Amino acid sequence: xxxxxxxxxxxxxxxxxxxxxxxxxxxxxxxxxxxxxxxxxxxxxxxxxxxxxxxxxxxxxxxxxxxxxxxxxxxxxxxxxxxxxxxxxxxxxxxxxxxxxxxxxxxxxxxxxxxxxxxxxxxxxxxxxxxxxxxxxxxxxxxxxxxxxxxxxxxxxxxxxxxxxxxxxxxxxxxxxxxxxxxxxxxxxxxxxxxxxxxxxxxxxxxxxxxxxxxxxxxxxxxxxxxxxxxxxxxxxxxxxxxxxxxxxxxxxxxxxxxxxxxxxxxxxxxxxxxxxxxxxxxxxxxxxxxxxxxxxxxxxxxxxxxxxxxxxxxxxxxxxxxxxxxxxxxxxxxxxxxxxxxxxxxxxxxxxxxxxxxxxxxxxxxxxxxxxxxxxxxxxxxxxxxxxxxxxxxxxxxxxxxxxxxxxxxxxxxxxxxxxxxxxxxxxxxxxxxxxxxxxxxxxxxxxxxxxxxxxxxxxxxxxxxxxxxxxxxxxxxxxxxxxxxxxxxxxxxxxxxxxxxxxxxxxxxxxxxxxxxxxxxxxxxxxxxxxxxxxxx
Amino acid sequence: xxxxxxxxxxxxxxxxxxxxxxxxxxxxxxxxxxxxxxxxxxxxxxxxxxxxxxxxxxxxxxxxxxxxxxxxxxxxxxxxxxxxxxxxxxxxxxxxxxxxxxxxx
Numbered sequence: 001x002x003x004x005x006x007x008x009x010x011x012x013x014x015x016x017x018x019x020x021x022x023x024x025x026x027x028x029x030x031x032x033x034x035x036x037x038x039x040x041x042x043x044x045x046x047x048x049x050x051x052x053x054x055x056x057x058x059x060x061x062x063x064x065x066x067x068x069x070x071x072x073x074x075x076x077x078x079x080x081x082x083x084x085x086x087x088x089x090x091x092x093x094x095x096x097x098x099x100x101x102x103x104x105x106x107x108x109x110x111x112x113x114x115x116x117x118x119x120x121x122x123x124x125x126x127x128x129x130x131x132x133x134x135x136x137x138x139x140x141x142x143x144x145x146x147x148x149x150x151x152x153x154x155x156x157x158x159x160x161x162x163x164x165x166x167x168x169x170x171x172x173x174x175x176x177x178x179x180x181x182x183x184x185x186x187x188x189x190x191x192x193x194x195x196x197x198x199x200x201x202x203x204x205x206x207x208x209x210x211x212x213x214x215x216x217x218x219x220x221x222x223x224x225x226x227x228x229x230x231x232x233x234x235x236x237x238x239x240x241x242x243x244x245x246x247x248x249x250x251x252x253x254x255x256x257x258x259x260x261x262x263x264x265x266x267x268x269x270x271x272x273x274x275x276x277x278x279x280x281x282x283x284x285x286x287x288x289x290x291x292x293x294x295x296x297x298x299x300x301x302x303x304x305x306x307x308x309x310x311x312x313x314x315x316x317x318x319x320x321x322x323x324x325x326x327x328x329x330x331x332x333x334x335x336x337x338x339x340x341x342x343x344x345x346x347x348x349x350x351x352x353x354x355x356x357x358x359x360x361x362x363x364x365x366x367x368x369x370x371x372x373x374x375x376x377x378x379x380x381x382x383x384x385x386x387x388x389x390x391x392x393x394x395x396x397x398x399x400x401x402x403x404x405x406x407x408x409x410x411x412x413x414x415x416x417x418x419x420x421x422x423x424x425x426x427x428x429x430x431x432x433x434x435x436x437x438x439x440x441x442x443x444x445x446x447x448x449x450x451x452x453x454x455x456x457x458x459x460x461x462x463x464x465x466x467x468x469x470x471x472x473x474x475x476x477x478x479x480x481x482x483x484x485x486x487x488x489x490x491x492x493x494x495x496x497x498x499x500x501x502x503x504x505x506x507x508x509x510x511x512x513x514x515x516x517x518x519x520x521x522x523x524x525x526x527x528x529x530x531x532x533x534x535x536x537x538x539x
Numbered sequence: 540x541x542x543x544x545x546x547x548x549x550x551x552x553x554x555x556x557x558x559x560x561x562x563x564x565x566x567x568x569x570x571x572x573x574x575x576x577x578x579x580x581x582x583x584x585x586x587x588x589x590x591x592x593x594x595x596x597x598x599x600x601x602x603x604x605x606x607x608x609x610x611x612x613x614x615x616x617x618x619x620x621x622x623x624x625x626x627x628x629x630x631x632x633x634x635x636x637x638x639x640x641x642x643x644x
Contacts (some may be wrong), residue, residue, distance in 0.1 A: 052541060053554060068554065223641035235642035236601040245604050252606065279643030283628075290599050314643060349643075449643055451629075452554045492643045503626075539605065539616050 003331035009132040011140045015174050017442050022061040022133065022174065025458075029129025031465050034472050035477075037505055045461050045504050047454040057453070058173040062133065065453040066180040066217055069173050078169045081213055085172055086150040088212030091110045092204055100322065100363040104197050105204055109144055112137060112196045118188035123439045123466035124181060134462075136188040136198035139178055142171075143201055150332040164313050179205040182320065183444030183463055188331060190436060202445075206320040216320050220446045224316040225324040229331075232308035233278040234316065239306040243383060243531040245281050245302070246288070255287040257529035263292050266339065267303035270380075273341040274302055275332070275356075277349035277492040278312035284495060287348060290519035290533070294379065297526065298387040303341065313352035329360040334369040343371040345378050348517045350404035351442075353411055376407065376416035376518070377488065383420045383522065391527040392424050397484050399425040399521070400474040400500075402467070403438040404491035412436070416464040417518055424525040425488075431474045439466040443487070443497025451500075459497065460504040468501055471513065481512040484536050490518040499539075508538035545571035555629070557639040564593070564636030572634045577624055585622050585634075589611055592635035602632050602640050 027042040049059055072078040091097040092105065118136040119125050125134045132138055132518040141163075148154060148162035165171065186199035204229040209215040216226075237245070240461050246263050253261040264270070274295070282285045287441040295302045305311055309331040317325025317432050333356075336344050346352050357372050381389065401421060407413040414435040421428045429440065441448070442464025447455075475485050489495050500514040507513050514536060540558060543552045548571040551559040556565055556575050558564060569589055573581055581589070591612050595603040605627050614622070623630030628640050 033542055054540075219641070223639075227641060231568075232571075233642060235640075235644060241599050241601060245607070248604065248607055277643050282602070282640075282642075283644040285604055285606050496643060 007369060011132075012138065012145060012163065013165055015142060016168055016171040019060070021060050023061065023131055024063045025461065026129050026131065027461070029131075029453055030461060031129070031469060033126040033465070033469055034476070034479075037468070037472060040505055041459055045457060047457045049454050050408070053066075053453060058177070059453070060170060061174040061177040062181070064455060064458050065177070066455045067176055067448055068213060068218065068452065069176060069215065071170055071173075081169060081172055082167055084213045085146075085167070085208065088208040089147055089151040091212065092208055093147065100105055100274055101200065101204060104200055108140065108196045108198065108200060109147060111194060112140060112198075113194065115193070117191050117193060118134045118196070118198050121187045121191035123185070123187065123418035123442070124183070124463050127462050127465035134181055136182075136201075137206070139182065140198050140201045141227065142175055142178070143205060145341060170174070175205065176209050179209065180217065180450075181458070181463075183405075183440045183442065183447055185440035185444050187405075187437070187440070188407055190409060200479070201318070207322055210321040211323060217446055217450055218452070219449045220316045220320050221324070224446075225321070225328060228309060228312055228314065228316070229269065229324075234314055235278045235282055235312065237278055237281070237311075238312070239308070239489060241303050242278070242311050243306060245285070249281065249285045249289045250292065252285065253293055256289075256533060257293055257523070257526075261289070261292050261296060264303045266307055267301075269340045270303040271301040271342045272303070272308070272345045273336050273339055273343070274304055274345050274347060274351065275310065275313035276304075276347040277314050277352060279314070279492050279496070280347065280349075284492065284517070286520055286533075286535075287492075287517045290517070290523040291347060291375075293523050293526070293529065294382065294388065294519060297528070298382045298385075300382075303339070305335055305339060307335045307338075313349050313356065315352060315355035317422065318355040322363060325355065326363055329355060329364060330367060332356055333360070333370050338502045341370075343373055345373050345375055347375055348492060348519065349491040350406035351493055353413075354406040358410060374407065374411065374413055374416070376413050376420075379519070379522065380416040380419040383423050388522070389527040390424055390522075390525045392525050394525045394531060395425045395427075395521060397427060397486060398475055398478055399428045399430070399486045399488055400431050400471065401434070402431070402441060402471070402487055402489045402494060403434055403436075404489075404494050405440050405444055408438055409492070410434050417488070420518060421488065425521055429474055430471045439470055441467050441491075441494040441497040442501065443493050448493045448496035456500060456504075460501055461510060464497055464501045468505065468507075470523075472511070475511065475513065481510065483512065485513045486521065486534070487513060487515045488518050488521055489515045502538070512536075514538065543571070543575070545574060551571070553639060555633075555639055559635045559638075561596070561636045561638060562641050563640055568636060569634050576630045576634060578622070578634070581634075582622075584614070584618075588614065588619065588622060589635045590629050592637060596635065596637045602628065602637055
């Protein structure tokens with residue numbers, strides 16, 4: 001879409017302007033989808049917040065509320081929030097308070113040339129019809145102006161150069177929401193020719209709001225990391241419920257594959273401690289089940305842990321709070337050391353990968369001292385070793401691969417899943433673009449578990465739109481329901497997003513596209529198990 | 540928090556319509572909540588599902604695995620969706636008065 005057609009742009013200064021809402025979604029300008037999905041009216045997927053709800057929470061950015069932010073009861077409360085934000089700016093830019101991220105943050109704030117390469121790379125900006133507020137540099141410029149005015153070393157010259165922006169509750173609330181219109185996919189960061197990290201800006205803003213103002217998404221914090229730290233898992237599963245559920249999965253797997261499958265628990269000195277996203281156990285049990293089948297068949301010395309936190313690899317702090325993040329990461333490493341395993345293998349969860357490897361190392365360094373490996377290279381070695389007897393003809397259906405951002409872009413894990421797919425999926429085809437240039441599913445950074453108020457409308461209409469188009473394009477010419485098709489999606493968070501997206505657009509009924517993990521495809525091709533491991537039923 | 544009213548029923552729900560005080564659930568509440576899910580009449584099959592969820596929740600404090608629910612009730616997923624169009628988590632759990640599921644489910 002050319003700049004000429006764009007609506008009158010909202011400026012950074014407008015963020016503090018009273019308008020309700022500042023920039024509503026323009027449903028006529030959304031990225032077009034291929035037929036027959038061009039016939040799905042966007043209006044049918046848009047949920048307007050009720051008047052009662054609008055009166056309770058702030059939705060003044062775009063008519064959407066991710067955070068359930070209540071307006072301050074009196075001027076004193078507004079003042080308190082504004083002052084906390086100002087103080088937080090100083091902490092973000094202090095080496096003592098933000099040792100992990102100060103350097104890339106300072107470089108980003110200082111060096112952006114506004115070339116807009118990042119804007120072209122952002123799937124949310126593009127899918128929204130290039131709405132100004134979602135432009136990666138818009139969010140960064142807001143922070144830049146606040147820093148110039150209220151940050152350390154603020155002076156008149158800096159203010160004049162950065163431009164003005166009034167800081168009131170409206171600005172603050174919209175900025176907090178704006179930090180939740182980016183999935184942290186960091187496609188913008190990768191595209192930047194000089195290494196500016198606009199994805200980090202989102203992360204730092206969320207951190208500022210959470211650590212200094214107590215503002216965060218309920219799904220990530222209250223019923224996320226807080227629950228995980230108290231009960232053991234963000235799903236609410238205690239060790240007893242967990243074991244009962246996995247026993248059920250073992251029974252199901254044994255029935256499905258035709259021989260006994262048994263998950264080992266808390267085996268001291270095992271080679272591998274496998275850590276799943278616990279959501280898999282409840283919502284996609286065939287995934288941890290398929291892992292067990294493979295580990296057993298390949299003769300791996302492995303174990304699951306029933307210690308609190310260790311049976312849930314998720315670490316939601318990654319998205320919004322370094323303190324919560326560190327609490328969980330340290331516990332993960334501690335359990336592995338206590339069990340004396342040789343390494344942790346992280347299951348099909350993208351955020352767990354980024355959390356327990358790159359970010360944990362950045363923030364905690366030597367405190368972790370336990371080797372950690374992704375399931376993808378781990379399984380690629382198993383598949384290529386010949387330890388599993390494989391019959392790829394069992395996967396005789398079109399398959400494409402969704403690269404989870406945190407595997408591909410954050411960790412560079414691009415080839416390992418493909419090495420596996422080449423051995424087991426004869427009708428594999430790539431999406432365009434793919435690998436490190438792949439589009440986010442639209443559920444990254446916690447979005448997939450956020451559906452309060454009308455947030456799911458944003459996911460289905462905007463943040464997941466580029467992905468949906470990509471999947472449909474990968475199966476062009478075969479979009480009818482006659483041919484069953486599989487999007488291999490080796491990440492729980494992405495699966496949650498695909499489920500909601502496919503349901504919203506009726507993709508299963510219209511096109512018979514199933515989403516699922518990589519291990520399910522492997523087991524489906526194992527010659528020694530009963531045929532038909534993958535069940536062609538939408539769930 | 541929002542107030543949901545239906546006939547003589549008045550309960551507190553979250554922004555997705557899940558009960559905030561699950562202990563106040565009873566069959567009349569279930570009937571009222573079902574109307575928000577496009578279910579006008581709760582048939583014996585609906586009740587079978589709702590009671591299974593309710594009992595599991597009272598025993599364990601969380602929702603059951605979806606596979607377990609299917610196995611224990613004898614309903615396949617298609618049937619569950621036919622009964623509650625928003626599905627087991629967002630539809631059936633809501634009517635059974637469970638809190639909104641948490642985590643990556």
